[in-house]
Amino acid sequence: MTTETLIWLIPLPPALAFFLIVLFTNKSKALSHSVGVGAAILSFLGSMVVFFRAVSVEHLGEHPFESSIPWMPTGDTWFNIGVLIDPLGAAVLFFVSITIFMIFLYSVGYHNFGQPAGDHDRKGLPPHGATVEEHGHKHVVPSVEPMYSRFFAFLGLFAFGMYTLVVSDNLLTMFVGWEIMGLCSYLLIGFWYGKPSARAAAIKAFMTTRIGDVFMLLGIGLLYSVAGTLNFREIFGNEELMHTLAVPGATLFGLSLAGLIALLLFIGTVGKSAQWPLHVWLPDAMEGPTPVSAMIHAATMVSAGVHAVIRMFPLLSLDHNTMGVVAFIGTFTAIFAATIAVAQNDIKRVLAYSTISQLGFMIAALGIGAYVAAAFHLITHAFFKALLFLGSGSVIHGMEHGVLHTGNHSVDPQDMFNMGGLRNKMPITFWTFVIGGFALSGFPLITAGFWSKDEILADAWGHGHLVVFLTLALAAFMTAFYTMRQITLTFLGEPRTKEAEHAQETPWTMTVPLMVLSIFAVGYGWVGIPEDFPVLGGLVPNWFHDFVGHTLHEVPEAVEFSWAPLLTSLGVALGGLFLGWFYYRNVNSAKEDFFQIALLKNKYYFDEAYDFVFVKPAIWLSEVFTYQWMDKGAIDGFLHIFGPTTGGIGGFIRNYIDLPVINKFIGDGSADVVQWVGRSLRPIQSGRIQQYMMLSLVVLVVIGGALLYFLLGL
Amino acid sequence: MVPLSWYLIFAAGLFSLGLFGVLARRNAVAILLGVELMLNAVNINLAAFWRYGTITNMAGQVFAIIVFAVAAAEVAVGLALVISVYRRHNTVVADEIDMLKW
């Protein structure tokens, strides 16, 4: 099979799995998850083959794997869709396939509680979180699984979307994958739709990202109408077009065409990658099942936003105004989300804000032109954040065990202050979590996070963006701090609740993915060590920079090595970790925590503000203005004038013309005449048929004779 | 050979006899007999005109056949009516069946 064909086939197994599960196998849990995992394995194998073939090709940047077919006629031309694997695509495909596979595997374990089917898991019950009334009293349903198969179906569809996005050679199919992921994220966040919070979160996620998507659609439309194509390589390879696009001040706000398009596309990314100001959905999205959080909100979907910007980087780089906006938003988001993360108690929420923050890092890197660094951080972050989410899921799972054991359902298994001392109960989870956490903090030298984050800082320093550098450094410090806070509160110390005491390690399907991912969380950094790094530089060739850098025609120069960023990153990572441990080793409850500041805890009141500024007016505009005032009031009110008016005219005509003149005089008068005539002629009708015939014949003879006589002259 | 006029006069005679039957007979069945005679007279004309006109134009014969169908239908319905009337009024004398005026 040629590589191109194989690439075409990569997204298909999960999609088929989706239809298979939905249409046929949804009655059987085992069959459904087998189908799902099988599809993930198939795609994973295919991706690996493609990846290694791609790696072995020289100058993949100039001769990527690509193939396309005509899809949609547009006038004289056809719109083609196709697949493209260039170095960036290959690198992304690599981590995407691994994380997707791992998450599928993890899901099998996460959703089987290892317990016999019982009252909590029978058919017909509403899903997790819903309130049911049984035996005379109401209670919240525990984690029952009536929708196990559905979960794998959604995951399959999601994987399809992600693979589609990665292998697309044009913006449109990329957008298709993008939106399908949006749908799946909606469905999966709202998976426990019985909970009002989940259903609100799902809608919030979908609508917030849709704001970005709408702008992105505009951007795509604009690009398409300007360039006449949406194929990446055709656009970027067209020098003339790029020059036209780059003419400054051609559009609004002094932006060039390219700048406007890139800005519009970037707004899509802001929505998808949860950047300020559209970040509000991601923390709420933690309502979804944990593997979903890991997959969607750490590894894949949010990365897709960054991936899209990296893809469109040549366009972006044409206008420095847009670059400035991007850099600003990225940097601001990084520090902004980090501050909120410090004040969160929910284990997943912390990770969510950390994700936002880390994505801010990448966006900022793009804003300052360091797209390779962004891509590098994208991949390492995907590994260790997936690891962390899965680890947190494992923790929650363990805690749920405890909750089920004690039967005290009022204890929130996700609140870190309910945990503590889990390192002994869940050793594998603990160690992998530590690895992930250290990678996130950028623990020097051995973790992947260090290398990627260091590269971003170095780029910011090297390109002279001092503000960006300082802000990101502060954000990195806080990252290390809240990560260590999390580890300390969760795993170290003594169990603070009974439930924590009864927590236990999770099954192998959950721990194996953790271990596999932790290997990558450490090892992936080693492929991207800068060449001129002291001691370690050159030990391992800087393969990543070399490989991904060739995606574009102009390979970006690696920044000069400099001690300042290195020392900074060393300092912030170690300092943050230490401070985090030092402060939180003795904190036993939320009240003792200094950082429980209302402003931070309430996320700077963004939700409330948005509700006041956007949601409420939109509802008023819909329900009151459009429907009640405009449609019902103005338009229909205007129409209703016609009814009485016509009725009045009709009444006039009837009363003064119809009744007296037409009815009385013409109508009744003529009827009277006819009646009189009829009465006079009545005796003729004797009822005797022969008499009738005779009469008619006589008349016929007479008339016939008369006719003959007068007309023909006979 | 026989000229066309002979057939026409023959048919006219038959028609007139049928007409007399229709007008003069008291019995409803007999009236129907007269109608049959008239229909046959018409048919003779049709056949004669076919034979004496353009012979490849089959309209005459086709019309004759349709008249057959009409005659059959007429007899079936007519006699059914006569029988029905007879059942109800115990008479088939046309002059006595004068409900038509109501």
Place this chain on the structure above:
Amino acid sequence: MNFINDNLLLVILFFPALAALVLLFLPADENKLFRWFALGASLVPFILSIGLWIGFDPNAAGYQFEANYPWYEALHSSLHLGVDGLSLTMVMLTTFLTPLAILASFSIKERVKAYMMLFLFLEMGMLGVFMSIDLLIFFVFWEIGLVPMYFLINQWGSANRNYASLKFMIYTMGGSLGLLLAIQMLGVLFQTYDLQEITANWSTYTSANGIMGIPVGTVKTIAFWAFVIAFAVKVPLWPFHTWLPDAHTEAPTAGSMILAGVLLKLGAYGFLRLVLPLYPDEAKYFAGALAFLATAAIVFGAFGSFGQTDFKRLVAYSSVNHMGFVVLGIAAAASAIGTPDATIALNGAILQMFNHGLSAAGMFFLVGVIYERTHTRNLEEFGGLFPLVPVYGGILIFTSMASLGLPGLNGFISEFLVVRGSLPLLPVYTAVSMLGLLMTGAYILKGIKKVLHGPLNEHWAHGEHKLTEINTREILIMAPLMVLILVIGIWPAWILDVINKAVMMLF
């Protein structure tokens, strides 16, 4: 067979009416027989129109399967039928949706015979509009389509049906008065009603004396607006849209399906078939105004939809929103007819007509399914029904997503094409219409949230009100729709190719 082959359009057109007449003579009170007969009778035009689709040559210019029968010779009007890629698509949509709608009407219990007859007549009316290339015939069928619909709403509708049906009837009739007058004027002027001839002459018609003493330009402008208002009422455009939510809401399920699926397309079809070819200059001049109305329809349709508490009304307003995109595409095309952008916009508009036919019919049907079971459409009375009706829920989500324009399903393709075509031509309106697109998401999600998600409303879970799952017949109705939705979303070329070639040749 030869007769059918030679007069395929005629057979397709009048078969439903013929079947309706036969239906009239079937014995009374045989409801089952009426239903199956009507279904069978409506399947025949569908099968024949598949033959039409196969026999159709997209590369040939002009009308195909043309047939001309004398009709009203004194007026120089003839029953002139023909299809091109544009009308073929609509004919297919009609013949495809009618059997489904009839199948959906199997739950009608009273006066089944009359109901089915009206439905078949309705099909004839709609097909007639799409097939005729004679203005007078066009108008005749245009009005014929109204009458059965009026009775369907008035006799089988829900509580407020009298008001809704009257509004529907008077509104559309009122709108088409100007159309009739304009058509008559053209007929008098050219001594023919043949669309091809009038098109050839009228768009370039000049006369020093004017028409009846009025300058030609003024007459043209007035006639243009007469056409536009007639079609705008039908589409419907803002601010002529208020009949639609009422009519849809009160109509029986199948009536809503057809109303949204096909009847609304008549208006858009009128724009494409008559307004653009007859008034290219005026259309270009007034494209901005048209686009303004379209954008208003998109935005206010979406807002209106979001503001509803009645599920069916919500879906009804969504039709305003979606049809707005069709007119936006048409307006954009009118502003620069012949350019590639215009072609793309028209492609999108026509495909959007077809797609909306599928998804709106599906949505209305699904609303009908749940209405039949719960006898309420109030969103506040639903809630958390997903666990009770998982299959229905899945289908509802699928269809909603098609309506929302999810990529991979049909709505996206057409909306994208419209946006792509209109953006360079009417950038501001297109950008504003994006607000409508955003709100589309909002109201669709609101519908899903209120019906399926959230805490279960115990009322529907037990006892006599227990909600039953969607049954096989209903799934059978949805299945073809869903398959087509998915197929067009994944592989639009098969239908878009026909549309594209038609657009290229027409404009």
Place this chain on the structure above:
Amino acid sequence: MTIAQIIFLVVAGATLGSAFMVVTSRNLIHAALWLVATLFGVAVQYALLNAGFLAVVQVVVYIGAIAILFIFAVMLTRKEIRDQGPQLNSSWWLSATLSVVTFGGLVGMLWGWKDMAHTVPDIPPGFDSISALGDALVSPDAFVLPFEVASILLLAALVGAVYVAFNRK
């Protein structure tokens, strides 16, 4: 006077004679039987006109079905079989006059017609009137519609006759 003319005159005379008997015979059964004779005479006239098919159909339909039906009807309305009262109504003389006038009028109208003495054309060789008739009956260009309408008429008459004559007791 050729043989054909002689045959015609004989048959026509016999036919008219029996037709006269039909309308005057006091016994209705006799009238019906005389009708048979008349119809048979007409059939012979068809044969003389080379319309063999019509002749045969005349025998099948009229004699085989219609005449038989008449006899049935006469017998079913049994009271009249032996009815010895006047079979003609009081105004029979007026009827007779009218018939004569009609006959006279018809003949008179024919008299001035130029084609009256039209003689019979030859049948073209190879012309098969039956297949021509068959083609004409079912050809869409010719008489298929009247033919079908006639069939519907027969069906309607069948249903109607059964319905009307059906004894609901």
Place this chain on the structure above:
Amino acid sequence: MNFWTDPLKMAADWLTGLLTGWGMPEGVAVGLAAFLGIFVLIAILMVIDIFLVWLERKVVARFQDRIGPNRLGPFGLIQPFADIVKLLIKEDITPANADKVVYNLAPILSMMSVLILWAIVPLAPQILGIDLNVAALYIIATGAIGTLSIIMAGWSSNNKFALLGAFRQVAVMVSFEIPMVASLLIPTVLAGSMGMNKIIEAQNIWFVVLSPLGALIFMIAAIAELGRSPFDMGEAESELISGYNVEYSGMKFGMFYAGELLHAFTFGGFWGILFFGGYSFFGLEDVSPFLAIPILLTKAVIGYWIIMWVKYTMMRIRIDHMLAFNWKFLTPLSFVLLMVTALVHVLFKDTSPWLYGLSMLGSNLILGWVVIEFLRRFSRAEREKLEGHAKPAMEAAGH
């Protein structure tokens, strides 16, 4: 041309030549010759008729396990002649209130209706009275005259039994005329002509093979037309004494009797002509008429024998059953069969003869199977209606 290949023409030519030689006008001579031919044919038919009396008696005796006539002449061959003599010398009674003319006309018409049928019977390719192009309809037309004779006989006898018999018989005959016409049209459709010769020529494959169902329907209708058992309501000895001819005696009765026998024989012949290839038998008919005539007569006798077989095997059917059978079953079936035949004929006539034959036969068999299945269900339903629901099979089997 010689006597061996075309005897009829030869004889006619000789006769006309002789007569014109005596100075007779040619037209008269031809007419005379034709009259002579008719006379000879009728004479032969009468002889055959006498033979048929003997045959009928013999066969019925065998069916009833008797010997039959055996006293006069070898195998009782002289017996029918004796019968005729008896009939001739019997007193000729005319009932008092009978309508004399009609009463006397009826037996003549009855005999005539049979005899004129022979005008179109092709005894051999060259030997037939007239090759009418509406011959198939002609058969029906003569049937109409037979009907007339019966009702005349029944009415004029002034006897209620006679009238009842006539009524019944006529009702049956008029009704069964319809399936008969339809089944007659099947050979017509297959051959494309109503002419007897053409129908025979068209039978490369006997039509009974192409349309067995058609042959069956024709036979049933013919038996009903003949008024023979099981459709002999008109005579119904046990109820109506002898039906329409109860008042007749002597040779008048003899004419009815002989007419009926000859009619049956004639229809046996038509059956042979229409469905069994008539005078043709593997090309033998082309050799000489003297071979063809025996072939046809043999087929006619076989047909006649089948009619007898049915007559002496079946029970009489009640009149309403008989009419219901016709109107509700035989008529629809024959029309369906006619349509199917026409359809298959049009579809397959230009394909290979094998395919044509097989599809024609197949369609007949399928239709027949459907009909039998339909009948079975109907009769089961009727039976259950009469007997109440049948006992379950298990119970009936008694374990």
